[in-house]
Every structure is written in C-alpha cells, then in structure tokens.
Amino acid sequence: MEKLIITAALTGGIHGKEANAALPEQPDEIIRDALDCYNAGAALVHLHARDMEGKGVGDPVIFKTLNSGISSRCPVIIQNTTGGPGIPIEKRITSLDAGPESASLNMGSVVFFYRDREIPFYNLRSEIELFAREMLDRNIKPEMEVYNPSMFGEVQNLIDKGLLKKPFYINFVMGVGGMGGYPGTPENLVTMMNHLPQGSIFNVSGIGRCQLAMNTMAILTGGHARTGLEDNVFYHKGEPAAGNARLVERVARLARELGREVATPDEARVILGIKA
Ligand code: ZN
Numbered sequence: 001m002e003k004l005i006i007t008a009a010l011t012g013g014i015h016g017k018e019a020n021a022a023l024p025e026q027p028d029e030i031i032r033d034a035l036d037c038y039n040a041g042a043a044l045v046h047l048h049a050r051d052m053e054g055k056g057v058g059d060p061v062i063f064k065t066l067n068s069g070i071s072s073r074c075p076v077i078i079q080n081t082t083g084g085p086g087i088p089i090e091k092r093i094t095s096l097d098a099g100p101e102s103a104s105l106n107m108g109s110v111v112f113f114y115r116d117r118e119i120p121f122y123n124l125r126s127e128i129e130l131f132a133r134e135m136l137d138r139n140i141k142p143e144m145e146v147y148n149p150s151m152f153g154e155v156q157n158l159i160d161k162g163l164l165k166k167p168f169y170i171n172f173v174m175g176v177g178g179m180g181g182y183p184g185t186p187e188n189l190v191t192m193m194n195h196l197p198q199g200s201i202f203n204v205s206g207i208g209r210c211q212l213a214m215n216t217m218a219i220l221t222g223g224h225a226r227t228g229l230e231d232n233v234f235y236h237k238g239e240p241a242a243g244n245a246r247l248v249e250r251v252a253r254l255a256r257e258l259g260r261e262v263a264t265p266d267e268a269r270v271i272l273g274i275k276a
Contacts, residue, residue, distance in 0.1 A: 002271060003263035004255045005224035007203060008037035008248050009046040012230030013056025013084040014114050020233035022243045025054040027062060031069035034076060036245035037228075041252030043268035044077040045070065046104065046143075046226065048084060049095070056084045058091030063098035075265045077101050077274065079143060082131050085112060085121040096134055101274050104171075105131050105142040108151040110180035118178070128154055132163040141274050143203065147173045148182035152195040159197060167273055170196065171203040171226060175210040184210025189217050201271065207231050212250075219255050227251050 010033050011024050024030045034045045049062035067078050079102035080095035096103055107128060112119040135142045142164065144155055158164050172192045175184030182188055184206045196202060203224040206214030211232035215225040227247040235241040235250075252262050263271060 001222050003261045005263045005268040006042045007044045007226035008042040009228035009230035013048045016054045020240045023229045025050045027065045033244045034070045037248045038074040038076040040245040040248040041262045042248045043263050043265045046079045048081045058087045060094040060097040063095045067098045085119045102141040106145045107154040111178045113178040144170045166199040168200040173205045174214050175207040184214045
C-alpha cells in the first residue's frame with residue numbers, strides 16, 4: 001500500500017474553545033499546532049481562519065498570516081478551507097488568495113446540527129464549478145469533500161467539464177450529525193469507496209465519535225486519514241483530547257502497528273500530484 005497521508009484539521013469553523021479549550025482559534029495557536037502536528041506525523045494541515053472573537057471568517061489577511069507563519073516553520077502541505085458555514089460565498093473563495101498548495105472543495109449542501117442550532121451550509125453546482133475553476137487556474141489541488149454518496153454526482157460533473165486534474169482527491173466526511181450526513185459505519189465507508197471514479201484517491205474524516213474507527217478503516221483500506229479537533233474534540237469517550245498533535249500521534253502509531261508507513265509532506269506531494 002501507498003504511504004499514509006495524515007491530515008490534521010486544526011480548528012474548523014463551528015465549535016470553538018467552549019467544546020475543548022485546547023482547540024486553537026487565534027493565528028499563533030493555529031501555527032503552533034500545525035508545527036506540533038507536523039512533528040507528530042501530519043503531512044498536511046487543513047486550516048480555517050477565525051476572527052478575534054474566535055468566529056469563523058473568510059479573511060485573506062488571516063489566511064496569509066497562517067500560511068506564511070506555518071510555511072516558514074515547517075514543510076507541511078497547507079490546505080485552506082473554502083468552506084465555513086455562514087460565511088458568504090464571495091468571502092469563502094478569498095482563502096485561495098493566500099496561495100495554498102491545496103484547498104477544500106465542498107461537493108454539496110448539508111445542514112449541521114450543533115447544540116440545538118441548525119447551521120445550513122449551501123454549495124450550489126454553479127458555486128462548486130466556480131471554486132474548481134479558480135483552483136485549476138491557480139494550480140491549487142482541490143480536496144473534494146463528499147458527505148454522502150449522492151455528492152459523487154457533483155464529482156462526475158467536474159470531471160465531465162474538465163475542471164479536475166488526476167489524481168482526483170476525495171475526502172469522505174463520514175458521520176456528520178445533521179441533514180445530508182452519512183453515518184460513519186464500515187458498510188457506509190465501503191459504499192463510498194465503491195462510488196470512487198477511476199483515477200481517484202481517498203481520504204477519510206470521521207465526525208465526532210466515529211473518528212477513530214474511520215481513521216483506522218482508512219489505514220486498512222488504502223485510504224488516507226484526516227484527524228484533528230475540527231472533526232472531533234475527544235480522545236476517548238468523555239475524555240477531551242489534549243491537543244491536535246495527540247490525535248495525529250495516535251493515527252501515526254496505529255498506522256505503523258498495522259504495517260502502513262506514514263508519508264512525509266514531500267511524499268504526500270508526489271501522491272497528490274502537487275509540485276513542490
Ligand atoms: Zn474544515
């Protein structure tokens with residue numbers, strides 16, 4: 001099997017320190033966690049920007065601060081989000097202005113549930129195409145976020161329109177607790193794998209309690225693994241994770257125990273078709 005790319009999703013844009021005080025919100029905290037996660041085995045960090053109050057924002061200045069702060073300290077691949085529920089679409093795209101090597105590309109609409117709130121997250125086909133075209137023009141590798149099997153129709157649409165380069169990099173976002181989420185079970189993960197278009201490689205995120213099982217399944221099935229406090233704030237049931245790096249360390253340790261080597265950032269660039 002190919003070496004394992006570990007992604008650390010450091011902060012996200014929905015829950016903040018109220019969910020886990022170790023979740024980084026401000027640029028200095030996010031930069032520190034990126035370095036810790038790189039040292040723990042992460043080849044790629046997935047980033048969101050937050051304002052001074054910790055609220056998710058689409059702010060190219062903050063993204064530039066994060067990107068330059070991280071790239072001056074370590075060679076980890078930087079992936080800026082183009083998501084962020086509640087952030088206007090024209091702001092979301094500005095994360096590309098910071099010039100990351102990769103960016104997330106959400107492949108459909110979902111509604112997140114968080115603490116009795118319904119948080120709609122719209123991604124129309126026209127918007128997905130616009131994001132994909134910008135990434136293609138700027139040579140930024142898209143990671144397509146697929147939340148359920150129906151979103152593979154949007155992956156196919158981008159392929160048909162020539163908006164993607166191989167290898168197609170698809171992240172299965174399993175276990176979103178809301179409308180459009182797909183439970184993080186072994187059967188569902190295999191179903192997602194069966195929908196992969198030719199020429200794809202896949203990454204697996206598990207939201208909340210299914211994170212560890214989904215990461216482990218990814219190691220065993222030849223996928224790549226995304227962990228981090230954006231997706232899950234616990235280390236064990238009822239025990240908050242002490243930091244992003246603790247989650248990365250565990251995935252790296254599991255991979256080695258299961259006979260799968262962990263990719264360095266440069267090895268991950270080769271796998272993903274990113275020019276260093
Ligand atoms: Zn994210």
